[in-house]
Amino acid sequence: MNAVEIEEAITLLAEQPFDAESFPFAFLEAFGNKETTLKRLKSDKKGSTNASDLKDEGAVLQRNNIHILACLEGETASTLTKLRESPSTAKAKAKFILATDGKYFEAEDLISGEPVACDYDDFPNHFGFFLPLANISTVKQIRDSSFDIRATSRLNRLYVELLSQNPDWDTAERRHDMNHFMARLIFCFFAEDTDIFGGQNLFTDTIAKMSESNSSNTHEVISEIFRSMNTKQNERKEAGIRSWADTNFPYVNGGLFSGSTETPVFSKIARSYLLHVGSLDWTQINPDIFGSMIQAVTDEEERGSLGMHYTSVPNILKVLNPLFLDDLREQLKEVGDSPRKLLNLRKRISNIRVFDPACGSGNFLVIAYKQMREIEAEINDRRGEVNDQSSIPLTNFRGIELRDFPAEIARLALIIAEYQCDLKYRGQKLALAEFLPLDAENWITSGNALRIDWRSICPPTGTSVKVVGDDLFESPLDQAEVDFENEGGETYICGNPPYKGTKNQTKQEKEDLKAVCGRYTKRSGTLDYVAGWFVKAAEYAESSKADYAFVSTNSICQGGQVPVLWPILYGLGQNIKFAHHSFKWRNLASHNAGVTVIIIGLSKENVSKKRLFQIGEDTEELEVTTSIIGPYLIPGTEVIVEGKTKPISILTPMSLGNAPYDGGHLIIESSEVDQLGLSNDEQVRWLKPLWGSTEVINGKSRQCIWIEGSDLEEAKKIKPIKSRIDSVEEWRLSSKDAGTRSMANRPHQFREMNSSKESTIIIPIRSSEARAYLPVDLYDNEARVTNLAYALYDAPVFNLAIISSKLHLVWISAVCGKLETRLSYSNKMGWHTFPVPQLTEKNISDLTKCAEDILLARALHYPATIADLYDPETMPENLRQAHERNDEVLERIYIGRKFKNDTERLEKLFDLYTQMTSEKNNKVN
Incomplete structure (x- = not known):
């Protein structure tokens, strides 16, 4: 269950008549416990999983989770104490205790000591407190978003019901109207609970009073309210606005209620949902995250993951803090209480523009605005100007978003954030006095960011807006309404653009990327979609004082993308200012591992102290200060590694394994071999062990039909083999790919037919980053390799020693691509580029002995697999020692001693790579 589903279940439980006996089980069911689990908890027989020592009183204790007891009225406090002191609570490692009498509700997080105490009807507002019961890892900041999840849940019900009643609004032509209607509702719910309308629950109560209970005129009442808010008071009589509206x-303006006031027709259920949404306390809305949640309501593809669209504030601050907020705070610290210096800092802040060219529903812009208002408030406090109007205009927070509804919500979120900041720093009277009417300036544009000139959205200093996108509250606005002067001094570009690899890009996206990057490289087709934002930002920074930082897939700093993208960025004068190594960009999904990302901040200014962040042990964030950060996010070097078709050193050339292109007919699972009915001699003759990444790591091969050309006629005499060959031919001929069809004339063979005469070293393409060494193994000449692994055929064994080294592992980790954080091996990028000094016969002999020792150490633990042997928790000591000896022997060849750390290893490897590739005699195309 996700957070929204849990909230709905908890709300339903609170609405039902309280039953002390069933409450504990109903509560656990709301958090995703299955019927079989609850049945074992309910059982009073042997085997019951209820670990409570208070069973006779009706208590339920689920191990490692919660101890619950429904009690007599007025006894919640004493019951909670009883649960806390219960020996079984500690013994069963309960995380929570909960007591309720149906009138009052009390609970406690036993790990943090945080309590909850409220009326029973109100406990759904605290459902986020209990999310760990559903294995949803939360932090306090996420728990505090409970209101946003509840509001999203209710708006989703309303949205779905309205679409079912108004199918014509569920079309591409009317989707904008429906989304625009939802934006209007959200504003009204917020405005009526914050006295912007001048009365608590005015909007909701008016609908309840003026619309029929059967909902027949609900749409007419709402439409009239909207019409009133778009009409100035002195024009309402002439417009015929009904007296109650x-x-x-008040008159709202700002384009929010202009244009058509047509409203979808309401069913009785939809009217009930609307009133229910309005009954929530919208003063609790958190514009930091609400926008990204509500965005899912109106997106059919995203609605299934409703409640998971949460981008944490701490993650966004990983971008904004080192980009510019840390600098502002440092300057605030330096100026102290000097009135003049404080004024200069405030002027600086008022001229800063924050621009998100993939703004979605505005998370980055809202958080940047709130952080800057907080700094400004401190300045005003030190200057004794607490109630002064903010000098930070919303128009300094610009955005581009492809879809119109998120862009609409982004503007609305900024408006709400502005009001909340005014309320916090200036008081309710001033906040209300200056809130309405909204202005009609358009600073969020709906459009394709890779096709729009960013200077038209966020022009250089002193230039008016010349080109604008559609107004997000009613499009289009007249040009006079959207032209306003930009007096920004600094511009900071930030955001979380879309990342799509080449295989997942649409034709339009490929064309977008070519339009941006095609003027610099013929290889734009190899880049991730996010690369377009980096190049556009670099171009923007050529004519503006602008730094920028984006959340990105780590692919742009790995493998073949580095030599394509980074020469472009360097050529445009950009330097990495700060970066975050790979980490999980988590959201609020249950069991969600999050997307693996990096953050890169760039600047035209080559600052002397650059900041590199990475996650250390116990998830603690570590910071390294350095003068250079390279495109592989390595301190001290800006070298770019180009893939090579042949090794730059003494190493044996490595090739990708054999691609079957067979529809599965040439490959045989071990369990299927007997079904072929082959004799032992026929199996030896026509079947070969087949190894790929999974097989090498898990130590169990599959089989494949392997027929050399001259043996075909003899092999086809065997019916099971001929049948499979015929199936391959049929499969290849039916392919849409011309290359695959061309192989139909030799259906008995893989695309490649490479094998060894004596031995084969096989290296998996992908492997876990948790292992201390890369997986690799040595096989005899019977082994065949799939295209899911790399192979060295008949190579000297010292090659295995190098692949097995820590030195090679750190090189692969740095320059090759990764799938999430898993290592992705590459022969051209990782092996052929690996710099090895000139080896003597003694060096080769020593490394050969090391490789043999590693293989012998493994053999002593037969039948343990590589997966077993290289588990970081259980790696055998003799194998660990064999690897350590291998590391020492190899590293002494490089510098005469062991390296101190991975940083030193990489510095040496990049230096040596530069030397070897710059020497004419060693250049390899």
């Missing part, structure tokens, strides 16, 4: 609702 005229006297109660």
